[in-house]
Amino acid sequence: MAKRDFYDVLGVDRNASAEELKKAYRRKAKELHPDRNSENPDAEAQFKEVNEAYDALKDPDKKAAYDRYGHAAFDGGMGAGQGGRPGGFGGNADFASAFSDVFEDLFGDFVGGGRGNARSRATRGSDLRYNMRISLEEAYSGTRRTIRVPRLSECESCSGTGAEGGAEPVTCPTCSGMGKVRAQQGFFTVERTCPTCGGSGQIVKNPCKVCTGSGRVEKEASLSVNIPAGVETGTRIRLSGEGEAGLRGGPSGDLYIFVNVAEHQIFKRDDLTLHCRVPVSMARAALGGEVEVPTIDGGRSRVKVPAGSQSGRQMRLRGKGMPALRGGGQGDMLIELAVETPVNLTQRQKELLQEFEKLSAENNPESSGFFDKVKGFWDGMKG
Numbered sequence: 320m321a322k323r324d325f326y327d328v329l330g331v332d333r334n335a336s337a338e339e340l341k342k343a344y345r346r347k348a349k350e351l352h353p354d355r356n357s358e359n360p361d362a363e364a365q366f367k368e369v370n371e372a373y374d375a376l377k378d379p380d381k382k383a384a385y386d387r388y389g390h391a392a393f394d395g396g397m398g399a400g401q402g403g404r405p406g407g408f409g410g411n412a413d414f415a416s417a418f419s420d421v422f423e424d425l426f427g428d429f430v431g432g433g434r435g436n437a438r439s440r441a442t443r444g445s446d447l448r449y450n451m452r453i454s455l456e457e458a459y460s461g462t463r464r465t466i467r468v469p470r471l472s473e474c475e476s477c478s479g480t481g482a483e484g485g486a487e488p489v490t491c492p493t494c495s496g497m498g499k500v501r502a503q504q505g506f507f508t509v510e511r512t513c514p515t516c517g518g519s520g521q522i523v524k525n526p527c528k529v530c531t532g533s534g535r536v537e538k539e540a541s542l543s544v545n546i547p548a549g550v551e552t553g554t555r556i557r558l559s560g561e562g563e564a565g566l567r568g569g570p571s572g573d574l575y576i577f578v579n580v581a582e583h584q585i586f587k588r589d590d591l592t593l594h595c596r597v598p599v600s601m602a603r604a605a606l607g608g609e610v611e612v613p614t615i616d617g618g619r620s621r622v623k624v625p626a627g628s629q630s631g632r633q634m635r636l637r638g639k640g641m642p643a644l645r646g647g648g649q650g651d652m653l654i655e656l657a658v659e660t661p662v663n664l665t666q667r668q669k670e671l672l673q674e675f676e677k678l679s680a681e682n683n684p685e686s687s688g689f690f691d692k693v694k695g696f697w698d699g700m701k702g
């Protein structure tokens with residue numbers, strides 16, 4: 320099927336002004352709205368045609384080329400991607416995205432008072448990352464911190480437009496607002512970001528002095544952050560909209576707090592369980608008794624040490640571990656006994672221990688088993 324003339328598609332004559340073209344385009348786009356055309360199987364194709372025609376004719380450079388060469392102006396053999404905005408031209412855009420384009424245009428015109436395609440260039444601000452180091456005690460109880468975040472915020476002087484006095488930016492003359500320029504390189508046409516406008520499609524005639532035309536300024540924000548109980552190293556907390564300001568009316572990015580919980584000098588954390596190594600004297604481990612152990616909430620617990628406890632013996636304190644992040648219980652604390660060999664003995668202590676040693680040949684449960692095995696090992700070597 321031969322391609323229809325773009326002016327015929329829009330139903331205007333060749334001398335139509337930009338304003339008339341836009342009106343005709345809006346009228347056609349509304350007629351072809353999917354809500355009104357559930358019975359019309361050709362609406363999609365017609366809409367694409369209208370979109371393609373307007374996309375070409377609204378651009379002064381393309382319009383001039385079309386007026387001179389007709390459809391041949393755009394049939395450079397490059398096919399896909401030929402033409403302006405990504406997916407807006409060239410016929411390979413899918414229906415849905417083409418439609419969202421046109422309604423973005425319409426919507427933008429209605430509410431933005433003729434900002435044209437400025438709205439479609441709106442860019443979301445970047446997400447920011449903030450590394451926060453907290454203590455294990457803070458991770459246990461939760462905490463509130465005030466942080467200072469240097470970030471790009473909307474320039475108040477120009478309301479984020481980048482233009483002195485808040486004047487509207489104008490279409491970039493280099494790329495006619497497309498944000499991209501095409502250059503022939505041998506057999507290929509390469510598309511690159513427009514050097515004049517940096518891809519935004521717009522330039523500012525009188526750049527705002529405060530932000531030098533960028534529309535954003537670096538400011539330090541002071542934010543109060545709630546750190547819930549149970550966080551651990553690697554937990555991310557998202558503060559929606561607290562990242563960098565968007566460009567040209569785009570939404571702000573988010574701020575992510577990356578939590579890092581410092582090592583504790585007494586407790587070792589394993590998920591919800593807290594481990595604590597508690598030294599006990601040789602005599603107390605043998606005789607039995609009590610030790611006092613610290614708990615992460617700042618309190619203390621008395622723990623019974625059974626007589627004859629060996630080094631490495633574990634005892635569980637229920638509910639004295641870490642809380643689960645989103646509710647749902649509390650871990651335990653595991654105490655591990657470390658039986659200590661005394662050092663720097665006095666003469667008297669040495670004598671007592673020597674006497675004790677003479678009397679205690681049968682009192683070391685691990686030793687007797689061990690030396691039986693050793694004897695068997697040596698006998699085996701001889702055999």
Ligand SMILES: [Zn+2]
Binds near residue numbers: 497498516517
């Ligand atoms: Zn440009």
Ligand SMILES: [Zn+2]
Binds near residue numbers: 482534
């Ligand atoms: Zn400014």
